[in-house]
Amino acid sequence: MTAPLKNTDPVTVEVALGERAYDIVIGRGVLASLGARVAALRPGARAAIVTDEYVATHWLRKTEASLLDAGIATSRIVVDEGEVSKSWEGIEYVCEQLIAAKVERNDLVIALGGGVVGDLAGFAAAILRRGVDFVQVPTSLLAQVDSSVGGKTGINSPQGKNLVGAFHQPLLVVADTAVLDTLSQRQFRAGYAEVAKYGVLGDEAFFAWLEVNHADILAGGAAREHAIATSCRAKAAIVMRDERENGERALLNLGHTFGHALEAATGFSDRLYHGEGVAIGMVLAAEFSAELGMIAEADAARVKRHLAAAGLPTRLQDIAGFSQERIGADALMELMAQDKKVRRGRLTFILLKALGQAVIVPEVEPLRVREFLARKLAGA
Known part of the structure; x- marks a missing residue:
């Protein structure tokens, strides 16, 4: 497979969920069309924009201008950058600000930011006045290919990641690839882990294409939009078949059981970005699959080699400030016992029966997992 020529026209991916169906619009410069698209979907609605301090400096005024040009009155709510905002205090602050702005049930909340803002603003929209519509305007690669699609919203608990939340589908997703130019290399690479995930869990041919083209994606070349659109189509297809994660949608959590535990162990801090935790978690899931005899060790090594080539951490020892005393x-x-896939206290993992074919493995023996982790923590 080769990268397509860069297309100046937006790509639209439909998430066909009946009355809750919506489009994901992907392309360079599509933020300018946000106002017209929102006005067409909800004539007369007002919009409250939730964003963080970093994104606000780059994209808030352009977002407001697009909405105002379409005759949409706006208000703004700016939260702290990072996972610290995905908390009880964060959701209280956003809800109170939305109420103060007199956001009504026929108005809109617009999530302008990465995964944290999308999850936080989407959850606030889900519970405000028992539910108002919201629009996702994802500004990170991770959000564009994963967290903005599918309707999962929520906050973290001190006991674990995303343990409080609701399913609340957006009205629209507008993914402007130009905004990715303002990301740091580390932020972009962290998002790339979620792109690679779609190949590892369900599309070996896409994974092979990524092995060839990842440098062009990281550099902003012709492959970038193609990778984003392919990832969105993959997630949309799974969400359409299993909207509320009663089965197949759990496959999207490949790497997340390990990764979420690592994020919690590092205090949801910048020691470990979410995508970095997913990268390490995918490697652990692949290596554990090999240990169980489900895949060849060469396939697990291939996953690890590609993520490392993309500049992502692949070992527990790659975590900033790592020590076995701090992470045991x-x-x-x-921490994994709080994973949302736990059923009656038994661990469920997403593992691999082949590269490009993830499976749900229930009731994994905890002692075997602990022994595996102990070896990895020791550097084996």
Whole structure:
């Protein structure tokens, strides 16, 4: 497979969910069309924009201008950057600000930001006045290919990642690839882990294409929009078949059981970005699959090699400030026990039966997982 020529026309991916169906619009410069698209969907609505301090400096005024040009009155709510905002305090602040702005049930909340803002603003929209519509305007690669699509919203608990939330589908997703130019290399690479995930879990041919083209994606070349659109189509297809994660949608959590535990162990801090945790978690899931005899060790090594080539951490020892005293096997097991896929106290993992074919494996023996983690923590 080769990268297509850069297309100046937006790409639209439909998430066909009946009355809750919506479009994902992908392309360079599509933020300018936000106002017209929103006005067509909700004539007369007002919009409250939720964003963070960093994104606000780059894209808030352009977003407001697009909405105002379409006759849409706006208000703004700016939160702190990072996972610290995905908290009880964060959701209280956003809800109170939305109420103060007199956002009504026929108005809109617009999530302008990365995964944190999308999850936080979407959850606020889900519970405000028992539900108002919201629009996702994702500004990170991770948000454009993953968290803005599918309707999962929520906040973190001190006991774990995303343990409080709701399913609340957006009205529209507008993914302007130009905004990715303002990301740091580390932020962009962290998002790339979610792109690679779609190849690892369900499309070996896409993974092989990524092995060839990842440098062009990272550099902003012709492959970038293609990778984003392919990722969105992959997620949309799964969401359409299993909107509320009663089965197949759990496959999208490949790497996340390990990754979320690592994020919690590092205090949801910039020691480990979400995508970096997913990268390490995918490698652990692939290596654990090999240990269980489900895939060849060469396939697990291939996953690790590609993520490392993309500049992502692939070992526990790659975590900033790592030490076995600070991150231990027992602590990680306790954190994984809070994973949303746990059923009656038994661990469920997303593992691989082949590269490009993930499966749900229920009731994994905890002792075997602990022994595996202990070896990895020791550098084996």
